[in-house]
Amino acid sequence: MDIFTWSIPFVSEKVTEMLYGILNPSLEDGEEDEEIDNVQLPPEAGPRVVKIMHANIVLADEGNSQRSRPPSAGTPISRERAEALRRKVQSVGRLMRVFKTIREENELIVQLKGCTPGDRIPVGLLIQGRQGLKNELEKFQNAKQIDAMNERRPDGAPKR
Structure with missing residues (x-):
């Protein structure tokens, strides 16, 4: 599958x-963060870690002097910020479900279009909704199954 055949709902x-x-x-x-914090380093690594942490703090201060300072990872998140983040996650979850439904509907319509002559769905079928589309596709599958005997290849050359 390449990117050009993907549908927008997908x-x-x-x-x-x-x-x-x-x-x-x-x-x-x-x-995992708690496990990392509890790791014991050898004594000779202590001065190196302090030097690296100091360099990181200096670099962070230089970078933050140009823009506002974000809250550090160690500070607790305020209730308002946590509530806003929770609402964002919920809205993205809702969007995810909506797009999944749209994609499923699109796939159902594409399947039905492939089964009908001229790649057109019958008039008024979309108004019936998802159940109407499923029923119509099921009818086609049943008719195809019944007609499977007529679609077979002949056994061989006719005998004279």
Whole structure:
């Protein structure tokens, strides 16, 4: 499958899934951070770690002097900020479900168009909704199954 054959509902669903994955904090990440904090370093690594941390702080201060300073990872998140993040994750989750539904509907219509002559769906079928589309596709599949005997290849050359 290449990018040119992807449908817009498929792409938008995948993008919202990625966004949801980015915004939704997982519990496993927090556990990994705790494990990293509890690691004991050898005594000779202590001065090097302090030097590296000091250099990182200096670089961060230089970079933040040009823009406002974001809250550090160690500070607790305020309730308003946590609530805003929770609402964002919920809205992205809703968007993900909407795009999934749109993609499924699109795939159903494409299947039905492939089954009908002239790649056109019958008039008024879209008004019936998802169930009407499924029923029509099911009717076609049943007719195809019944007609399978007529669609077989002949056994061989006719006998004289």
